[in-house]
Amino acid sequence: NAAIEIRQLNKWYDDFHALKDIDLTVAHGERIVVCGPSGSGKSTLIRCVNSLETHDSGQIVVDGIVMKDRASVDSIRSEVGMVFQQFNLFPHLTIMQNLTLGPMKARGMSRADAEARAMKYLERVRIPDQAHKKPRALSGGQQQRVAIARSLCMEPKIMLFDEPTSALDPEMISEVLDVIVDLAEDGMTMIVVTHEMGFARRAADRMVFMDQGAVVETGTPEDFFERP
Ligand code: ADP
Ligand code: ADP
Numbered sequence: 001n002a003a004i005e006i007r008q009l010n011k012w013y014d015d016f017h018a019l020k021d022i023d024l025t026v027a028h029g030e031r032i033v034v035c036g037p038s039g040s041g042k043s044t045l046i047r048c049v050n051s052l053e054t055h056d057s058g059q060i061v062v063d064g065i066v067m068k069d070r071a072s073v074d075s076i077r078s079e080v081g082m083v084f085q086q087f088n089l090f091p092h093l094t095i096m097q098n099l100t101l102g103p104m105k106a107r108g109m110s111r112a113d114a115e116a117r118a119m120k121y122l123e124r125v126r127i128p129d130q131a132h133k134k135p136r137a138l139s140g141g142q143q144q145r146v147a148i149a150r151s152l153c154m155e156p157k158i159m160l161f162d163e164p165t166s167a168l169d170p171e172m173i174s175e176v177l178d179v180i181v182d183l184a185e186d187g188m189t190m191i192v193v194t195h196e197m198g199f200a201r202r203a204a205d206r207m208v209f210m211d212q213g214a215v216v217e218t219g220t221p222e223d224f225f226e227r228p
Helices: 042-049 070-077 095-100 111-124 140-152 170-185 197-203 221-225
Strands: 004-013 016-026 031-035 057-062 080-083 158-162 189-193 206-211 214-219
Touching: 004 042, 016 042, 016 214, 031 042, 031 197, 042 057, 042 158, 042 189, 080 140, 095 111, 095 140, 111 140, 140 170, 170 189, 170 197, 197 221, 206 221, 214 221
Parallel strands: 031 189, 031 206, 080 158, 158 189
Antiparallel strands: 004 016, 004 057, 206 214
């Protein structure tokens, strides 16, 4: 089966038609970059994939799980990690506590196991030395890498990134994108909403261009960047 299958997806915000007959299939291990103007529905689309937004018609199937009720949404969410523009770290907790006191604890992991797993993913995002600090002691780029590590601690099969570098100072963008490229090279299935075309060129298997709630074009990075 596909990692994600979206069929004829429609979403309205009241009478505003935010997603129009979206069809998108993402294979296991595939890296999709979604781009398009502000307000075109990119964020709404990926938020529908883990049911942060409900949809009005059409179907979403994630790793064979048909989204249809609370139980299926819970199963899907356990396989899908999401990283937002804002890092949403708890300011009064250390980085380690931010990683261990959430879902890992809720799932009944021992503190030692949770901390070991947190260190593994802090190493993965290249900041194992920051574990004991509070978020405010870290740069924005480091905080976003913590947010990525927090998501990875749930060992998701799929990662969704919603403009992960849009809140960062320019000099911090590449350190975050490099971490996402590492994940891509390890075969993580991902959908990344971004305006960073250099990233798309490096990491995307396929690009999806949205406008006014519809997918208007898809293709490989070569198709997009080498067109006259
Ligand atoms: P993008 O990510 O491409 O910038 P969004 O998916 O965030 O686009 O938004 C698509 C459109 O839906 C925009 O016009 C936005 O104003 C509207 N929209 C998004 N969220 C809401 C909401 N909660 N209520 C009403 N309109 C919304
Ligand atoms: P609440 O959090 O208010 O208890 P629900 O239990 O109704 O919300 O739903 C929990 C989540 O499951 C929500 O994010 C909602 O979008 C999603 N959900 C519920 N029913 C469906 C459905 N039939 N199809 C898709 N998603 C659903």
